[in-house]
Amino acid sequence: MKAEKSNYYLQEVDRIINECYSNQIQIDMAVAAKRYIDQNFEQDINLDLLAHIGFASKCHLLRIFKRYHGITPRQYLIHKRISEAKKQLQKGASVSNACYAVGFNSLNSFSILFKKKTGKSPSSYRKAIFDK
Amino acid sequence: MRVTVVSIPVRDQAKALEFYTEKLGFVKKLDIPISEDSRWLTVVSKYEQDGPEVLLEPAPNHFEPAKVYQDALFNAGIPCTQFDVDNVEEEYERLTNLGVEFSMPPKDVGTVKVAVFNDTCNNYIQLVEQK
Numbered sequence: 029m030k031a032e033k034s035n036y037y038l039q040e041v042d043r044i045i046n047e048c049y050s051n052q053i054q055i056d057m058a059v060a061a062k063r064y065i066d067q068n069f070e071q072d073i074n075l076d077l078l079a080h081i082g083f084a085s086k087c088h089l090l091r092i093f094k095r096y097h098g099i100t101p102r103q104y105l106i107h108k109r110i111s112e113a114k115k116q117l118q119k120g121a122s123v124s125n126a127c128y129a130v131g132f133n134s135l136n137s138f139s140i141l142f143k144k145k146t147g148k149s150p151s152s153y154r155k156a157i158f159d160k
Numbered sequence: 161m162r163v164t165v166v167s168i169p170v171r172d173q174a175k176a177l178e179f180y181t182e183k184l185g186f187v188k189k190l191d192i193p194i195s196e197d198s199r200w201l202t203v204v205s206k207y208e209q210d211g212p213e214v215l216l217e218p219a220p221n222h223f224e225p226a227k228v229y230q231d232a233l234f235n236a237g238i239p240c241t242q243f244d245v246d247n248v249e250e251e252y253e254r255l256t257n258l259g260v261e262f263s264m265p266p267k268d269v270g271t272v273k274v275a276v277f278n279d280t281c282n283n284y285i286q287l288v289e290q291k
Contacts, residue, residue: 035237037276037284038264049270059271059291096271147162 057082058096061089062104069108070131075101105131110145113138118157123150165202167215168240169230170281173201176216179280183258184243189213198222205243214241220282234282237263242286248273251287 049055061078078093078101079086093101109130116126124135127150132138142150170176180186186203190213194200198221202213220227233240245251248266252275256262263284264276273289 033263035235035263037237037239041264041267041269041274045269055270062271063291 054092055096057084057089058092061093061101062097065101065105065108069105069112070129072131073101073105106141107145110142113142113150114146114153117150117154120158123154126150163212165213165215166241167217167219168279168281168283168285169219169226170216170283171218171220172281173199173216173218176279176281177201177203180214180216183255183260186214216281230282234284237276237284239276239286240279240283242274242288245287245289248275248287248289251275 061082064078064081065073075086075090079089082089084092090100093099093104097104099107109132112130113126113132116129117123121129123139127135127138132141139150142148142153146153148156168176177188180203181188185206187206187209188201189204189209190200190202192200198218201216203216204213205211220230230240252262252266255277260277262275262277264274266273266275271291273291275287276284277287279285
């Protein structure tokens with residue numbers, strides 16, 4: 029591998045690593061919690077469960093997650109579920125099937141969140157795909 | 161408002177199109193002549209062809225400050241933009257084998273892994289993998 033030729037950006041990356049990402053235990057905890065959500069988004073996930081898995085208090089886990097990912101675990105879970113629901117709708121799933129498949133247990137709250145995050149209701153989103 | 165286009169400054173649109181399609185794997189979307197030597201030329205990710213378009217914009221040829229800004233970013237090694245990939249190491253291997261030069265090989269930066277390459281159009285581009 030060729031030696032890196034230093035420049036301003038490479039120096040900045042090293043500075044950021046040293047100043048912001050020096051605590052590997054916290055980084056591992058934040059990454060593990062996010063991966064758990066990615067792999068189990070359709071389950072009933074809450075902060076108690078994530079804290080239990082991460083061997084941390086709820087407060088600590090919440091703080092670490094927000095610190096490293098920029099959003100709370102709850103916000104990330106919603107983002108992940110909506111993103112997966114879009115994939116389900118693109119594959120032809122009905123709105124109710126998509127809703128329950130990604131872990132929502134209320135069609136009403138799913139529809140409200142979906143519209144808030146994508147700008148379209150689930151049924152309009154589905155219709156737009158199949159009208160193309 | 162929606163994000164539909166992000167622009168990357170280039171001085172030779174034909175050369176840029178070749179690099180972004182043949183090396184990076186983007187797909188040409190729009191190619192509309194707008195003057196004798198300029199086109200509205202966009203490419204999209206082959207995985208999200210309805211997603212945001214990357215405009216290969218010849219601004220440095222027509223607007224001196226754009227050229228100065230592009231040169232300043234390049235000389236400092238600062239990426240012009242970044243693209244997400246599933247696996248930075250694999251993209252690094254693939255692109256290196258195609259002759260693409262990296263200013264920064266894959267590096268762990270907290271919760272992401274990043275690498276930076278030269279797009280041969282006077283820009284650096286950062287690849288990002290979420291861990």
